Amino acid sequence: MKLKHSLFLLCLFSLVGSLAAQTIPSGPAIDAEVSSVMAKTGAKGMALAVIDHGKVSYVHAYGIRDAKGDPLTTDTIMYGASLTKAVFAYTVMQLADEGKLNLDTPIGNYLEKPLTSYGFDGAFKSKYAPYKDLADDPRWMKITPRMCLDHSTGFNNFWFMEPDYKLRIHFEPGTRFSYSGEGFDLLQFVIEHGRTDKGLGLDVGDLTKANFDRLGMTRTTLTWTGGKDANVADGWNDQGQAHPRSGHGRVRAAGSMNTTISDMAKFTAALARGDGLSAASRAEMTKPTLHITTVAQFPTLAPELPVAKQRKDLYAGLGVIVFNGPQGRGFYKGGHDEQTANTMVCLNTRQRCVLMLSNDVRSEKGFSELVRFVLGDTGVPYEWEYGDYAGKS
Structure with a gap:
């Protein structure tokens, strides 16, 4: 028993040592x-x-x-x-705390009409993608806020990186990681153009500014x-x-x-x-x-x-x-x-x-x-x- 006890203490001390943080340098x-x-x-x-x-x-x-x-x-x-993505995710989690967003509710539930009916033409003048390009791909209806934030929407990094400048979904949403700023911009669209009866229709710039002001980020x-x-x-x-x-x-x-x-x-x-x-x-x-x-x-x-x-x-x-x-x-x-x-x-x-x-x-x-x-x-x-x-x- 003494041997087992000694081995347990040795393992415990080794674990503690491995997790020990160094002193911050001067x-x-x-x-x-x-x-x-x-x-x-x-x-x-x-x-x-x-x-x-x-x-x-x-x-x-x-x-x-x-x-x-x-x-x-x-x-x-x-x-x-x-x-910016970390700042935005932090802001989204505040909306979740307020009950205005559920991370696992499909984004379509927060919009007044289907995503593909919003009329962006894909020009660089818009900060949003040409969502109408997804008209023949119903997989967009599976995308959730969580998928936007964990890079699993299936989008390229941005729509304008596609060879034909058309937005498309490359894999089943939620099934794998693939870095995509497009997903973050989509969630911004949902927050800014979402249903006011669900507490959305909010300006992301105003939401982040409130945090910047609170934290003294002048x-x-x-x-x-x-x-x-x-x-x-x-x-x-x-x-x-x-x-x-x-x-x-x-x-x-x-x-x-x-x-x-x-x-x-x-x-x-x-x-x-x-x-x-x-x-x-x-x-x-x-x-x-x-x-x-x-x-x-x-x-x-x-x-x-x-x-x-x-x-x-x-x-x-x-x-x-x-x-x-x-x-x-x-x-x-x-x-x-x-x-x-x-x-x-x-x-x-x-x-x-x-x-x-x-x-x-x-x-x-x-x-x-x-x-x-x-x-x-x-x-x-x-x-x-x-x-x-x-x-x-």
Whole structure:
């Protein structure tokens, strides 16, 4: 019995040790590490925040915001890209808490008329897809808010990425993961054009602004202000070429947010501790909802791997990706374009996160190193996130 007891204690201590989080490095140590990563990658600008026990513990900005050499500061407005998806999912979960949306009710139940009867012509003037293209495909009626948020609608990333510019469903909705901003924009459409008798017909920009105001995110919007603010970051592409910043004039749930590291750190801390959501909705958003079976996030619609080669620890949550690692369960979200590289990584243990925004896509080559330096070994699946498609989402 003594031997069994000793083995039990040994296993218990090993488990506790594997879940033990490292001490968060000091500010100067973080600064030195970021400087090292920027030197290695050639990145011109980066901003970083650390959240510990659900509170912002460190925020700093590095490098320059534009080709003129103006400094990047903690209040510089930067493109949030697909981090917008996490903000939108958080907002949707608030609607679920209010009883205005059920995650598993088909979207058609929330519309006054069939989705395919809404008259968007597919021109780039519209922020919505040409839903009439689905007139001969009744599978759209199976799509739910959950499928929009866990990337299982069956859509391409966006309708305009189809060779013939026609919206189509590529697989049975709900059956597999395939990254799609189109699903997020569809759910935005449902919220904005849904039945008022069900509490919808709401402006997503207004809903998110209410959260931004509540959290003190005074410089964050889902629309581009068109250069009215001087402290805005331009960007650098993977060839080190500078590009002036331009933005979305319309609210788009898939990725139109402009924010600062100070503001986005406040949101990340709120999400880490569940502020603004019921405990059930916070858990729903960050639990492993749908097993991810592809070798990488991109290209969208990539074939599924054979079962034996699929990662066992990788799932879609709602607006985030969920993983299991040496410190337990975590979640993360990235945001990229040709000049933008963002990442948010959170561990449920001690409600710890690291957030990075960069106006130079080359910086993402150093994200894994920086996350490990700040949080220790997390198991965040960056090899799946980026693969050979870094900077293309």
